[in-house]
Amino acid sequence: MLTLNRPIILGIGTMFLTGMCVAHWRLERAFTKPLAPALALVVLACIFAYWTGVHTQHPPPLAGLPFAVLVMWAAFTPCLAWLRPFNRRVDLSYGTYLYGWPVQKLLLLALPGLALPAALALGLAGGLGCGMLSWHLVEKRALHSKPRK
8 A cells, every 4th residue: 555655755746846847937948858867867866766675665755756757858859759750649738647557556566566667668658559549539539529610
């Protein structure tokens, strides 16, 4: 059972705070190609801090930062511009966001000894799969029935 103790709230809050700061101060340019190597080093340092904290009772408060930075980098970097035309046709973002956490929790409940790389790969595949189903079965249809301006 997940309890919302202080370290978990700080870790999750870090991810949301990162997104809020990027939106508020319009920091999208910080995630472009010239700064990507510096961001990669920061992310690797945060992942190392997280990895060492995972094996203790309380991960470091900034454990969510590398994931937030990776998501922002993927959203704004020109290196991944080839994905944008695909995203115009199929928008998996909301469905993946909505179903990713339950998929990961069900995986951990069903396979408690699952190694981290396998958990990440299966969680991503399951979350994207649910996001794809959500797009085609619910969201796309809802957008077509939305009144035009």
